[in-house]
Amino acid sequence: MNNTLLKLAAGTTLALGSIMISATATAQKVDPAVQAVMDRSFREQGIAKLDRIQQDEIQALCSDEKFRDSPEGKKKAEALQAAALAAIKPPSDGKYLGNWATGEKIAQSGRGATWTDSLKTVNGGGCYNCHQVSKQEISHGTIGPSLLGYGKTRGNSDVILTYTWNRISNSKAYNACSNMPRMQHFNLLTEQQIKDVMALLLDPASPVNQ
Ligand code: HEC
Known part of the structure; x- marks a missing residue:
């Protein structure tokens, strides 16, 4: 990371x-x-x-x-x-899920916001630095819980969609001292990027849910 x-x-x-x-x-x-x-x-x-x-x-x-x-x-x-x-701002068009394949790239990338980046650098989410996300990627951190099977075990109800969106946007909304970066609060990820990692976790076709 x-x-x-x-x-x-x-x-x-x-x-x-x-x-x-x-x-x-x-x-x-x-x-x-x-x-x-x-x-x-x-x-x-x-x-x-x-x-x-x-x-x-x-x-x-x-x-x-x-x-x-x-x-x-x-x-x-x-x-x-x-x-x-x-x-926390909900998605402006009410749609929570983007593209899981793009989400996987965002989850893999820890790029962005360092002194070697510019304001134009596209930030990553660095999700793998702390979470197991898919079985394919064996190099992952363990600071956060494994997200394997996230959508499969929880489903796609409105409650889960909102909770997951909020967690990614600002984890401190649920746990003041959470160690998870506040992706929306610090503008680390754009709205579209959050939708894409949402799809990675919740889309039934995503490797997370196989
Ligand atoms: C620096 C470590 C770190 C990074 C990076 C990180 N997380 Fe987390 N995440 C955590 C921790 C720790 C928790 C446990 C909850 C807490 O902190 O309150 C968590 C919790 C979660 C949860 C809630 C899980 C549950 O079972 O309720 C989701 C969903 C999640 N993270 C998704 C992501 C996604 C998607 C990314 C990348 C965009 C990401 N995280 C990046 C550390 C991290």
Whole structure:
């Protein structure tokens, strides 16, 4: 997986050597000494700008383990999940499924959004970096659950279509500290690309469901 996808996925703790950032979810203040190390340790290159080392509210919550596991932190997580869910855009034409063969290529590709890419680079989804998706591809990661037989076991009901669309668009809508990159939230995949990986998971003809 490329570094950016990994970083975008890292909603948990951003670690630099032995130094960890712990921001309270309410104030989100970073220790100035830590911030200084962060500022010195990264530089901009190409399309990769320094705003990438700023955590958003949900990442900051997940980085602060003590607060995250407190009753107040759990309430905050629920509120942030609800906000993430409400912000997901459904497909503009109401059609959830694209082309599974294109989806397979997107799932294989971890390209995009790195300093060696340009704004014109077509991003991949890097799904295989974390998931088993088909039997044919034996090189896959295990950070996420296996998606083999995804459509075969779940079917194509409206509930499954919406859930799968939302999961791919913003996994943090269901689990604030999910390690899955927020594909729609960060514009990592276009609407058509999300439709194509949807078809990869749900089309009965897709290798996922054989
Ligand atoms: C950095 C790792 C990572 C990447 C890349 C990734 N995922 Fe995930 N995914 C996860 C994890 C971890 C979960 C488990 C749920 C959670 O985090 O809450 C998950 C959950 C899911 C689920 C829900 C599964 C279920 O049984 O409910 C779907 C569907 C899914 N991913 C699809 C995809 C697709 C499609 C792609 C590529 C576009 C992708 N994922 C890329 C880590 C990843």
